[in-house]
Amino acid sequence: MSSSKDGKRFFNTTAKKGEIHELKQELKTPDKAKKKDVVKKVIAAMTVGYDVAPLFPDVVNCMQTDDMELKKLVYLYLINYAKTQPDLTLMAVNTFVKDSLDPSPLIRALAVRTMGCIRVDKITEYLCDPLDRCLKDSDPYVRKTSAVCVAKLYDISPELVEERGFLDNLKDMISDANPMVVANSVAALSEIHSMSGKPVFELTSQTVMKLLAALNECTEWGQVFILDSLVDYSPKDSKDAESVIERIIPRLQHANCAVVLSALKVILKFLRFVSDEDFKGPMVKKLAAPLVTLLNTEPQVQYVALRNINIIIQRHKEILQNNIKVFFCKYNDPIYVKMEKLEALIKLANAENIDQLLLEFKEYSTEIDVDFVRKSVRAIGRCAVSIAESAQKCIDVLLGLIETRVNYVVQEAVIVIKDIFRKYPNKYESIISTLCENLDTLDEPEAKASMVWIIGEYxxxxxxxxxxxxxxxxxxxxxxxxxxxxxxxxxxxxxxxxxxxxxxxxxxxxxxxxxxxxxxxxxxxxxxxxxxxxxxxxxxxxxxxxxEKPVIADDTASLDPEMLDGLLANIGTLASVYQKLPDTFVARVRPAVQLAAGDFQAPTLDDGGAGQDPARAEQSAPVPDMPDLLGGLGDLEVSAPAPAAAAAAAPVDLMGDLLSLDVGGPAAQPAAQPPAGGSDPFGLDSLGGAPAAAPAVATQEPSLPVLLTVEKGKGLEVSGRLERRQGQVSYELSFRNATQQPLDGLMIQFNKNSFGLAPAGALQVPPIAPGASQRTSLPMSVDPQAATPAPAKPVLQVAIKCNQLGVLYLADSVNLAAVLMEDGAMQYAQFQQVWVKAPAANTQQQQLSSGGKTLEGCVQSLQGSGLFASGSGAFGAHLSGKFTLGALALVEVSAPQNGLVQVTCKSQRVDLLPLLMAHVGKALA
Known part of the structure; x- marks a missing residue:
């Protein structure tokens, strides 16, 4: 209790004026106990979101201590703020190196772990020697920690890991005497393998035997790592597969569900290589018990187990064919569990157990939950379609349900009876009269459509x-x-x-x-x-x-064989719960920190005027990467973003990319060449590679939208807009100084964005006198590494640093005409090929004003906004475009009626559809 109260007091303090200055002074105290309390205050302030970066040098000075608790606190602070203070972080390198030689294995492990978590390129080379020593350390705790550190280092610098031979060290550690070292080595190699896309980790029969030997003594998560890696091994013959299965079978009795599912995954794969039926038959029976046990746990685990079971029984019904009673729904089961159990029952239905199942389904059809009742009625119809011998029994049950006159039951029964008619034509038409008696109860579209089909067909x-x-x-x-x-x-x-x-x-x-x-x-x-x-x-x-119509089959829940193989190889992972292959929702690129438009300014502890400190951006969760959803794009000659596997995966940084401002000088990227052809449309020469000369203020030029008001900008007003000039993107910016002092040292940084836009050179703005304005043009480059790995808000999130005002944050909506490239034209046949294959999820449709234009006038307006006419079809005019990074934009515009046009937009990037629709509406208005 005392330690709990002691911890709370650090979080109950509120920010006071001058607190940064007070903490600076307190951190210099020689009293070790007091110093520890001060560092705890700093960590507490950091945890709740206050910016304590100005204390960086003072906290780093506390590293030289023998107190393990204080050292851990300082290391935690370093991990959080190292990216914003890369130069100051170098001060701590000597201490890290010294700690990696400490007699205590805990300190050695702590040092190498912290160095791996500090994602700063400047200290990467200093990490290699301590890591090399720790990989060969005499203490297994240090070795297992170092193994994970290799994977973190690979994320930062793959070339360095390969040059220093760390991958070979990891492979050697698979033979380590300590099972946890083996497990961590396997985990690191598997992670590197998935990041690199190269065969980094190849399993041989000797390696598999070593892993199986370590399996029994590992922790539960170490067992999961080893079992997951065994899925990639292909046995030499049937005997080899049998040997591995026999070693893994005991894992099915483990208390951890993840271990059980991983063991099942390996066994199911290896059973495919077993030719001895006398071995395979009893082995399959052994798999039923652990699956049944998983269904006796809490509802959340039941749901995950059921999602995995529904995948397994699509390929191996025989495992649970005699255990259907465990899938019977209980009255207190949550609805999500009931739905999954119902799906399992449908898959396990056969001529022998259909009578028992129909009794259950009929009982479920009288439940209170409407969605569950609908699915129960539909289950009866699906059984009738898939099991011919049970069709009449199912019809009788459905007629009994229709007689209840319950609205939603009758409507669902009509829907499934239509499918039964399609499956068994001219066989059960005698019940049509009963259906016609219930026409007045039909008010849902699907039920109406089914009844109309029945009337027309007969x-x-x-x-x-x-x-x-x-x-x-x-x-x-x-x-x-x-x-x-x-x-x-x-x-x-x-x-x-x-x-x-x-x-x-x-x-x-x-x-x-x-x-x-x-x-x-x-x-x-x-x-x-x-x-x-x-x-x-x-x-x-x-x-x-x-x-005559083709006979239908019940394939509503069946998976494609290739997809089923992929999911069976991912049993026990998120892929089996989503029932999607990992590549469709996992990005093997480094995720960017997404910042909401209103969340740029993090609270800071008031330093009482002691000095300026950069504001800390708040962090929000990254969005998983989505796949290329336009199926036809793979066959077309269009440029595309760099493949995801080309970039290294990484854990989410604690700090946003906006905080990596290089305060010591201009960005390291090469400056873009000035556009050919002299001056730009505003009369200003391009400033991409020019010296820092003051651009003339041109008040007669078109005004730019205000992005940062004087109030939010601490006296600096920022206006700007993206423009496209001679095939290049430029950022037109205007700065107005409303303070009483000159402003200088302006620098700019962009967060990762949907279009891969990044500055192609340094921001060239001379000192701005009080009351004066300056205007400039910043050339932009398109860099796939600067793009978000997944759909996000299509806005530019910008940080501007000023010597006098610190770091200011703003969000700018994107002018789509600036990011639509000149090579977006497509032939009509090519357009049609892609249009037809585009899924509904990548489509947005809306009625917009035509602005009084004809169809030809609409096309002309859109052609002037970055889109290209591809041709006309039965539904109207078709236009195409291409965003930066190669994502296509397809637009269909119908002929105007009553001043309105029907606009349909399709794109690979779902996040850009609203922006594309708004762009079309603006061009037509």
Missing amino acids: ADRIDNADELLETFLETFPEETSPVQLQLLTATVKLFLKKPTEKPQEMIQLVLSNATQETDNPDLRDRAYIYWRLLSTDPEAAKDVILS
Whole structure:
């Protein structure tokens, strides 16, 4: 209790004026106990978000101590602030090197761990010698810590790790006598292997035997590392696979679920190499018990286990075929567990257990939770489709549910009965009359569409089919697209099967509405096709529309075989929970720190005017990288970003990229050459490689939007906008000094952004007198390393440093015309190929004002904004563009109606769709 209260008192203090100065003085005290308390105060302030970077030299001076607790506190501070003070961090290098030679293994390990966590390039070379010694240290604790440090160093400098032979050291450590050293070495090699994309870690039969020998004595997470690495090993023959399986089987009894799932993953892979059925049969039976045990844990673990089980039973139903009762839902199961259990029951259904399952599903269909009831009814239909012998039993259960007259139960039953009709044509049509009696209960689009399909498909067997369809046609304009499409097809089927006077009137009405009163291109095109078919060749229309349909199968939850193999190799990981391959949501590039527009200024402890200190940016979680979602792009000759594997992966930095401002001089990037052709549109020469001469203030030039007001900028107003000039991006900036002192030393830094934009040279701004303004043009480069690894807010997050005002932060919305490149034109055939393959997730559609323009006028306006006309189709004009880093932008604009156009945008980058739509709207207005 006393230690808890002692810790709280450091966090209960509030920032007071002059506290930085007070802490500076207190850190100089010779009293060790008091000094430790002061460092704890500093760490507490740092933890709650106050900027204590000005104390860096004073805290570093506290490193020279024998007190382990104080040393740990100082190292923690160093890890957090080293990136903002790289030069001062060099002061601590000698202490690190000295600590790596300390008699205490705890201090040696602490020193090498901290040096690995300080992600500053300047001290990387100083880390190598201590790391080399610690990798061969006599104490296993130091060796295991050093193994992980190699992976961290590889993230910073892969070449240095390879040159110093650290990879060979890690491979040698697999033979270490200590199992934890072996486990950490495997973990480090696996991480490096995934980062580099090269075969860094190759398993042989001798290596596997060493890993299996260490397996029994490892901690639980060490066992997970070793088991996960064994998945990459391919046994030489059946006997080799059997030997490995027998060594791993005891891990199935482990108390840690992660160990159990990792062991299952390895065993399932190695069973594929076993040819002896006498060995394989009993082994498969042994796998059921650990899976059943996982279902007797807390709900969250049950859910993860069920997600993995649903993958396993798609390939190996025999494992749990006789254990279906463990998947029966309990009344107190959370809904997410019930849904996964239901999915497992559907996959395990067969002719032997269908009676038992139908009783369960019928019981579930009377539950209170509507979503669970819907899925239970749908489960009955899926069983009917997949198990022919059970179809009649399923129909009987569904009819019993329809008789309950519960609205959502009836509607779900109609939906699944439509699938049963498609699977077994001309077999169960006797129940249509029962369905028609419940038309008044149908109010959901999918249920309506299913019922309309049934009426149209069996129009010749339903006496009053025309009357039934007529009730739906009364609300045709208000119906959703799926219902309208089914009504159109059903009416045409009715006309072809019963070409009497009333169906003729109905077909004319529905075709007229579908071609003239709708904005849906799919509905309109289908109506035109039907109209042309019926008017030219009714017999051909019969052959097309009334042709036999292919028999359906229940593949709603089935995975592609290749994807299933990939997921089985990732059992026990997040991929098995998402049921997506890791490459679709894991970025093997270093994540950038994302800052919200309003979160740039971190609170600082008031130093009472003792000195200026750079503000600390707050950190937010990075967004996982997303894959290339436009399926057709792989076949096209378009430039693309550098592959993700080319950049090293890294843990999230504690400090944002904006805080790596080089306060000692200009950026190290080469200055861009001035654009050819003389002066820019504003009359100013490009300042990309020019000396620091004062650009003239041109008040007559177009004004720039204000990005940082005088109030937020501490007296400095910043205006700016991205522009595109002669194929290059430039940042037009204007600075106005509203303070009473000259401002100088202006520097600029950009956070990682969606477009890979970074300064191509130093910011050239002379001293700004009080009340004066200066305007400049900053050339920008496009660097894949400066891009966010995943969709993020498409804004520029900028830090500007001034000698007098410190670091200021601002966010600027992106002028899309500046980041649309000149080589974005596409041939129409190429455009169509990509457009068709683009998934719905990469599409955004919206009605925009045409600004009174014709379709040709709209195209001309968009062509002047960075887009290129590709051609025209049935739905309107098509335009293409290409963002920096190669992401395509595809736009379709319909013909204007009543001053509005339907605009559809598609892009590889989902995060850029709203910006692209706004750009199109601005160009058309």
